[in-house]
Amino acid sequence: MVTAVTSLSRSGLSDWLVQRVTAVILLAFFVFIASKLLGGVSYLEWRSLFDQTWMKVFALMAALSLAAHAWIGMWGVFTDYLTERLLGNKGNLLRISFQLITSLSLVIYVIWAVQIIWS
Amino acid sequence: MRTISFDGVIVGGGGAGMRASLQLAQSGYKTAVISKVFPTRSHTVSAQGGITCAIASADPNDDWRWHMYDTVKGSDYIGDQDAIEYMTSVGPEAIFELEHMGLPFSRTEEGRIYQRPFGGQSKNFGEGGQAARTCAAADRTGHALLHTLYQNNVKNKTVFLNEWFAIDLVKNQDGAVVGVTALSIETGEVVFVKSKATVFATGGAGRIYASTTNAHINTGDGIGMALRAGFPMQDMEMWQFHPTGIHGAGTLVTEGCRGEGGYLINKDGERFMERYAPNAKDLAGRDVVARSMVLEILEGRGCGPEGDHVFLKLDHLGEEVLESRLPGILELSRTFAHADPVKEPIPVVPTCHYMMGGIPTNIHGQALTIDGSGADQVIPGLYACGEAACVSVHGANRLGGNSLLDLVVFGRATGLFLEEAMRSGIEVRDPTQSDLEEANARLAKLEAAPVDESVASLRKELQNIMQNHFGVFRKGDFMREGIEHLAALRPRIEAVGVADKTQAFNTARIEALELQNLFEVAESTAISAEQRTESRGAHAREDYQDRDDDNWLCHSVYFPTEKRLGKRGVNFAPKTMDAFQPKIRTY
């Protein structure tokens, strides 16, 4: 049986809310970035933008949002399709494996993002 | 054969059965409901207009005695007045209980239960004009009632044996009923369901007729089982033809349509009920309206190319009223009559609807037989309530809205009585192996029988005989012919076999068992109808057009073993008031 143990907050409402809040943050971030890029930006301007603290915080928020958003989304996909119900015993094994790979990747990505942003 | 034991077993998961099981389960007794369909698929779900009861919402001065008077008059004076008194006086309590359980009744501005006018209702013992006494949940009252009862049974942990089919009664060596043999439709397993009390709440049997408002499942299984066990039936000639079944499809259009102001018209657009019932008009008793419609059709004033139906006019009520009060009817009419009641009338025709007769019981639901001296004898272990029972509150003609009240009040009464009986202890002797084999003989015979004739064609033949020979108007020689046809049909139906011998969800087998039950109902109806030589309520004879109170102010009792019709006195002794004496019945 699939359980809620591995869900982000173990509460449907919180997950649902986090999903929506992170979506808004990501939307804001990407719209902002897109507008900068479309307006034409030189390396120095780009560099100085990311030197400002508020931008570092904004980017970090976006990175964390992406991780949370991705986890909740992928968790939903895995618990839909990689289940004992659909695949037998190997469903559980597959799901745990995919969840491990996903969580590991997300952690690595977040650390990497922090390194880039704060370096 | 595996045995499963309960304190009480209710056969039938409709309104009556689930009200009885709820009562028993609430008091902690081990209660099971055997239902051949998931309970919310039972035919109570189709009841539309409402449940009649003097709860004094529409009229603060309403009185259950007025409701009692209407019901006695409606029954054409062969309803038992002690039972009618009990039903109408206890009714309000039973309705309020349903509301407390969550039934989503429609409401008045004061927040009380909405009541609408129905046929045969009056104030002040017929002197005060039309009453509005039918409590309604839009036009889905049966649905709301049945789901509420199922929900409360779930809450009270009633055991449901859903999609199990009861085959026959099991009697022990003392002649007491000790349970039933039942077949799991899903697996084919047959078990002995043992119980201290067996309650038949198996509903009606409208499927004996070719044209009926009844569901496919209304095959009179309880009546069939009781008749095969040798127990008598009461008033089986009394079948109600509902005035407004949709022409061609047979689906019901509630009397609530006429209660809300709709009326019937013939091909000339005439509101013909004004001629037949000058006071009550379209809200006269159902038997009166149905006969008037048939007369209009026979006299050439029917509608349509064949002149074989009349119209129910609703468009003058306006879309808003129809949408809020009769939403289900709009749906049904658009689907089955291809007529939009907002704009055009619905083609309707009297259609078999309700069995007033059934297993004779007292007001506690105890099934009765009649001994040699004509006295009532309780059948130990057997109970009945709802349409399968004849308690008798409907006599020769049921009033609209009284069937739901009947099943709630007497389902409840049966449960209450059983609670008491269980508390004082019920001891019964176990059945012997041969008792059990006897109860399983029918299935064993069916399994072994060669396949000569199809169940579907035999059923059709039976339905056509009943439709043609025992319809709205009846005639002695024609009925005798019908009885001969039935006699010829019996051996063929008893010998029926099914080719499909598999166990999993074998509906061919179930339909064969149902057919045999239908036949028992049909035969008892035919013999009772032929022998009641008068016209009363729903039983209208061309050769005996008048009511004959000297000879027939009584119940008929059909004894299956000898195929003989006896008589049983009508109760004229209500506890708290003087009896209503028979009068000429006009509306």
Place this chain on the structure above:
Amino acid sequence: MLQVSIYRYNPEQDAEPSMEDFEVDTGGKDLMVLDVLELIKAQQDPTVTYRRSCREGVCGSDGLNMNGKNGLACITPLSDSVKGNKLVIRPLPGLPVIRDLVVDMSLFYAQYEKVQPYLQNDTPAPAIERLQTPEDRAKLDGLYECILCACCSTSCPSFWWNPDRFVGPAGLLQSYRFLADSRDLATEERLARLDDPFSVFRCHGIQNCVNVCPKGLNPTRAIGHIRSMLLKRAA
């Protein structure tokens, strides 16, 4: 002649399900799909297995998948369903098949029971009915009419994947029927039981349920209301 193709499976005889073709003479009439099944069972093959009861769309027995769409056979006219003279009838998707068109609905009923589908109010009942304004009663319209046919839940992918965890549109509609009832006092307990990642939140709002409901009900809207109530409760 109408070409009818029916899903057949008898666990005692068949290793796997198959489709069987029938030809049915409808006499040129616009029959209901249930009428066609009855004709086949009466005249051609009595072993064809399906559930039916009221035949007027109120009991919810004959939910089936007809030409790819869930609905009640008894109120689905051929003119609504048949494409190119062909009618393909399959059991409701996503539930185990017992035989032919009959599915095992245990999981569906279990989800219904999980929402405690009964009025809860422990205050002493008055001698008459509990009063309810017509406005409060109107909040139950579009909810109490559910007939438990399972057309909605078995058209919902989220219910297909997690029928043991996701309550499904039918159960949630009934859950909201009691949340919306002014007489019910168990709102807090009801909501608390729904706040896991599966029961309610597997609904992704694709509205298949709305599209197939034979009674014209809208479970997606009810689920939206439940979500709002959960939000308000948390806020």
